[in-house]
Amino acid sequence: MHFLDRLTAAQRRSESLLCVGLDPEPGKLPVPWRGDARRLFDFCARIVEATKDLVCSFKPQIAYFAAHGAEDQLERLMAHIRRVAPDVPVILDAKRGDIGATAEQYAREAFVRYQADAVTLSPYMGFDSIEPYLRHDGRGLFLLCRTSNPGAADLQSLSLAGGGTLYEEVARLAAGAWNRDRRLGLVVGATAPDEIARVRALAPTLPLLIPGVGAQGGDARETVRRGWRADGPIVVNASRSVLYAGSDADFAAAARTAARATRDELAAAQAAMS
Secondary structure (H helix, E strand, O other), X not given: OOHHHHHHHHHHHHOOOEEEEEOOOHHHOOHHHOOOHHHHHHHHHHHHHHHOOOOOEEEEEHHHHHOOOOHHHHHHHHHHHHHHOOOOOEEEEEEEOOOHHHHHXXXXXXXXXXXXXXXXXXXOOOHHHOHHHHOOOOOEEEEEEEXXXXXXHHHHOOEOOOOOEHHHHHHHHHHOOOOOOOOEEEEEOOOOHHHHHHHHXXXXXXXXXXXXXOOOOEOHHHHHHXXXXXXXXXXXXXXXXXXXXXXXXXXXXXXXXHHHHHHHHHHHHHHHHO
C-alpha cells in the first residue's frame, strides 16, 4: 500500500496525529536496565506495545541504535512493530543525503533491510540524491525543510537571489518538480510555527512531519493550527516526553499516559479547526 494511504488509514483508525519517536538512550532507560545497551529493543518494544493504539506512526532514530552496535536490535524492533501493530506505518529517521550508488545503498538499507514505510532525507545534494529512494514503490520520503534545532536558520532561512529562502525553495520543489505519485513530505519543526504556516502555504497537500512537540518546547495546538488541513496531513512527533515519562518498572504505563495526553491535545486542536 502507498505510504500516504497507510498513514491516512492509521490516523483515522487511531483518531491520532501523534507519532512516537523511538530514540532510546541507555543512560535514560528505566532503572533496572539503565546503562545497558543490550536492552534497547526491550525498552522500545514495551513502548510500542503500550502506545500502538494511540499513534498514527512510530519513528525509530537509526543513530541511537547504530552508536551502540545495536542495528540487530533495530531490525528486531522493526519486525516487532510489523507483528504487533501491522497497521501503524514506521518512519525510519535516518536523514540520509548522498548521490548515485551510495544513495541506492542507503535506500536499500531503509526499505529492504529495515522494511521502513518511509524515511527522512536531507535534500541538499539535489534531486539525484532522492531519486534512488523513489525506485522503491509506495515508500514515503520526508525531506528536511525547516527543522526544529536552534541552528536551523543558519542555512535554511538564507535568502536566495531569486527571492524567498532556502527552506521555501525546498518546499516548492517537493510540492512540484520533485514529487512523484504523492511520495514526498516535508520535515518542519514545531518550534517554528510561522515557518510551518509558510511551508503549508507553499505545499498545501504534502504530509508534514513535525518534530519538536514536548521536550523541545513546541506547542501542540499551535502546530495543528498552522499545519493541519483536511487535505494536508500532519504527523506530530513526540519522543522524550513519551519515552521517559516514567523511569521505574511502570515506565510503559507512564509512556501510555503521556502519549494519550498528547494525542488528545492534538485531537482537540484538530476538532477546533473542523
